Amino acid sequence: MSTAHPKNAERASAVPGTPVLSVRDLSVSFRSDTRTVHAVDSLSYEVAAGEVLAIVGESGCGKSVTSMAVMGLLPPTATVTGSVRLGGRELAGATEKELSAVRGKDLAMIFQEPMTSLNPVLTIGRQIGEVLRRHQGLSRKEAGERAVELLALVGIPAPERRVAEYPHQLSGGMRQRVMIAIAVACDPAVLIADEPTTALDVTVQAGILEVLQSLRERLGTAIVLITHDLGVVADAADRVLVMYAGRAVEQASADELFTAPRHPYTRGLLSAVLRPGQEGKRRLPEIPGLVPSLTAQPDACTFAARCTHADERCGTARPALTPDTGHRVACWHPVAATAPAHEEAAR
Incomplete structure (x- = not known):
């Protein structure tokens, strides 16, 4: 069974060096009854097709807040200013309906902790299939078949069996691969990976980085890699933002x-x-x-x-x-x- 989606050939042909995500003067602050916290201050960067941009720094420097702002996932207490352009589309100030049409389809994210990000009462196949049915209009059967292909794509053995299992039945490394499979299900133009190797041993970490490298080569996806691990940066990144x-x-x-x-x-x-x-x-x-x-x-x-x-x-x-x-x-x-x-x- 093929592991390539029909869109892959088109995405892989994206011209390297062409910016697909452009962030300009992004600022994020959080307000409470007693104070305002300025988490991100006039941050600008861009990432090109097929490129890996690593964002590094100590805990609390604003890395994850930046990614959540780009995805439009911050709470109502957050104030976001600046520009976030995906291709020619401005996402800053977009409505929730407009963002929902983009998230998971053109712009996807791998969250830090897969055990809390995956729904414990739904099978792996159903959770992968949800994004396929929503954004690509696949039937339940087609989504199930595609879920098997995606699990194979990210290197999970016996994918036909794993689609019927639940998150607690998988190891930490496998759950992280499931998160990657969900994120790349619709061949997004940009993939944000927020600490994708945290709490994983070095062998599993190397496997996750290999999967990300393979995906960018196959799909031409631009990757924003958020991490505090400089060893991961040395292995995976083309450019670095500190x-x-x-x-x-x-x-x-x-x-x-x-x-x-x-x-x-x-x-x-x-x-x-x-x-x-x-x-x-x-x-x-x-x-x-x-x-x-x-x-x-x-x-x-x-x-x-x-x-x-x-x-x-x-x-x-x-x-x-x-x-x-x-x-x-x-x-x-x-x-x-x-x-x-x-x-x-x-x-």
């Missing part, structure tokens, strides 16, 4: 970011990665201080209080990302590109 306190602080190709990071925060993250052969030989350095409160976005560098390079200007003026030259950095004192990549930004 976030700190809701802002973009560095953008570069994956190769350039790992060999010549220029923002002190990025260098701090990389210096804290355990390298082969160094186990037990040195204490991993840490970035001193704490992530700032997001109740206000100051007109200053939000990393200044934790940075050894900071001066008075850093605390009084906000640095903008340098012009689009490929490697962009938002810092008044970026580290020289020729400096050793292992140099510690924080001591």
Whole structure:
């Protein structure tokens, strides 16, 4: 039985380098009775057909909030401004009906925890079939057959048997693959993968990354990979966007970011990665201080209080990302590109 959908040939022919998702000046804040939290501040990025863009940063930096804003899944307490364009379609400000027609069909998401994302009382086949019946108008029988194909596509053995099973009968790795199968069921133009390898052992993690790589090659899908695992970024990403306190602080190709990071925060993250052969030989350095409160976005560098390079200007003026030259950095004192990549930004 073929694992290819008829649309695959068309999607795979998408021209590499053509932006399919463009986010401009995206800001997200959450209000309560006592305060307002500014989770994302004027974030911009784009991802091209067949490209993997990784968004990295510490927990709480705004990675997942960004993805939920793009999908239109934030609660009513959120205020979202800026532009989110999928192809030529503006999603920011779209109605729920308009977004429902796009989500799962042209824009799909793999959520962090498959055990809580999958319905425990519905079979795997029914949950995959739901998106096919809604967006492609397939009959129950056709959706069931396609569900088997999709499970085979993401590498689940004995897919004919698995479609009749429930989420608790599958391992964590298999449940994550089911989430991927649901997300790619309609061959979306853009797939957002939010921490797709969290809590999985390294063998299963490698398998999930292999599935994502295979899908982008087969379908030409653009992938936004949200993670804090720099090892995953090195294995899977073409370009990297580094976030700190809701802002973009560095953008570069994956190769350039790992060999010549220029923002002190990025260098701090990389210096804290355990390298082969160094186990037990040195204490991993840490970035001193704490992530700032997001109740206000100051007109200053939000990393200044934790940075050894900071001066008075850093605390009084906000640095903008340098012009689009490929490697962009938002810092008044970026580290020289020729400096050793292992140099510690924080001591």
